[in-house]
Amino acid sequence: MSDAPQPRGGFATRIGFVLAAAGSAVGLGNIWKFPYITGEYGGGAFVLVYLFCIALVGLPLMYAELIIGRRGGSDVLGSLRKLTQSSGPAGAAVSYAVGGMAVASGFLILSFYAVVAGWAVYYALAYAGLFPLEAGGDMFGSLYGKNKSLPWHTFFMVLSVGVVAAGVNGGIERACKVLMPMLAAILGILLVYVGVTGGLSESFTFLFKPDFDRLLRAEDGGLKPDAILEALGHAFFTLSLGMGAMVTYGSYLKSEVAVVRDGIIVAILDTVIALVAGLVIFAVVFSHEGAEPGAGPGLVFVTLPGLFADMPGGQVFGFAFFVLLVFAAWSSAISLLEVVVAFLVDSLKLDRKMAALGAGFAIWGLGIWPARSTSALDLLDNITTKYMLPLGGLGIAIAAGWLLTKEDREAGFRALGPIGDVLAKGWTVIIRFVTPVLVALVILNKLGVLGGE
Ligand code: PHE
Secondary structure (H helix, E strand, O other): OOOOOOOOOOOOOHHHHHHHHHHHHOOHHHHHHHHHHHHHOOOHHHHHHHHHHHHHHHHHHHHHHHHHHHHHOOOHHHHHHHHOHHHHHHHHHHHHHHHHHHHHHHHHHHHHHHHHHHHHHHHHHHHOOOOOOOOHHHHHHHHOOOHHHHHHHHHHHHHHHHHHHOOHHHHHHHHHHHHHHHHHHHHHHHHHHHHHHOOHHHHHHHHHOOOHHHHHEOOOOOEOOHHHHHHHHHHHHHOOOOOOHHHHHHOOOOOOOOHHHHHHHHHHHHHHHHHHHHHHHHHHHHOOOOOOOOOOOHHHHHHHHHHHOOOOOHHHHHHHHHHHHHHHHHHHHHHHHHHHHHHHHHHOOOOHHHHHHHHHHHHHHHHHHHHHOHHHHHHHHHHHHHHHHHHHHHHHHHHHHHHOOHHHHOHHHHOOOHHHHHHHHHHHHHHHHHHHHHHHHHHHHHOOOOOOO
16 A cells, blocks of 8 residues: 555547447346336336437436546545535535445445346356256246355356456456357347347337226226336436446546547447346247236346246247347446445555455355345345435535536536537536436335335
């Protein structure tokens, strides 16, 4: 440890940054969670609301995080501290609250994320022929909450630590430049496959033909407004917002010229991949008599394997699908770990390799708990995605909208010329008023104040 400035490293290329940020965004949220919540809420209308939330809350927060990182040039806490200095004690208070919670979120989310990713590793190996392929329910039952998941959880943590220890350019950028194109290729192949095996047109109708009655009315005719709030909450989980992942990646950017454009590209990539994953999964579901789109969290780990079993080439399809899931989870996990590691390196001046190993070990240790206990897994998932991320998003919106100088706030828009001025004004109104109000609504709903959940 020394007080000498640490060499921070950074993304070597713009495409490298875009792939890393997209890698963070595209994860279990897109391929596991988005399809199952869409299934539960009945399809098209939910998708429409979700797209609306991505545009109204996701995009403005994405820009806010990236510009905070780029202008702050440090980890999430350091960047916020630096940029809110002019706001006095309020700035410091928000920085510590948001920065501290962001690092804690990265730590807690990765602890159970790696468990779910570990199941996907096991499934991929089983489809590759290394383990017997049991019926979906049995295979899942033998892992879910069981010691048997530990080796795979451990293996996945080692993969993540290895990449982060190798640095931003040498590890994260390099890994994502390989993983993301492969992910896109696998998804493309799966789409062609279901195009041949059938179900694609029903799947398309299910996802893109809004049926608002189904969204807003439960079977008994009661209103289900929590669907809207669920879509809002998922919008920032899927874009990796609310916990400083995009602040941290933004801090490794060499210029702010392309921040607005790249933020939009990342959001579009994330959305397209979620939609295509949904198309593929529901095509498999609809090509089987009696299979249910609303199967919940078991959709990917229980329902799908059951359906693969009697599809032509189902084993290859299953293998490709779970490799896709592992790649998506891996490039997200490294961003979760990087938030913690950047904090240890920038704010606490630790060596990167030591930080990656130490944080990885501690997160792995905590992960043994959700690996062995299904209620611990639920608890960690609920605390982080339902409370900490929305609160973090709220804090970041407040910091970006109210505590940054105009110069810092609008830096990314200036590169765009006259149209940038208009966009900057629109963004400022949204991040100051619209985003905080909507996010506050999510939190109040989760707390049960609005009668939801
Ligand atoms: N966006 C990731 C996903 O969809 C999850 C994630 C959340 C990653 C927050 C980083 C930070 O799976």
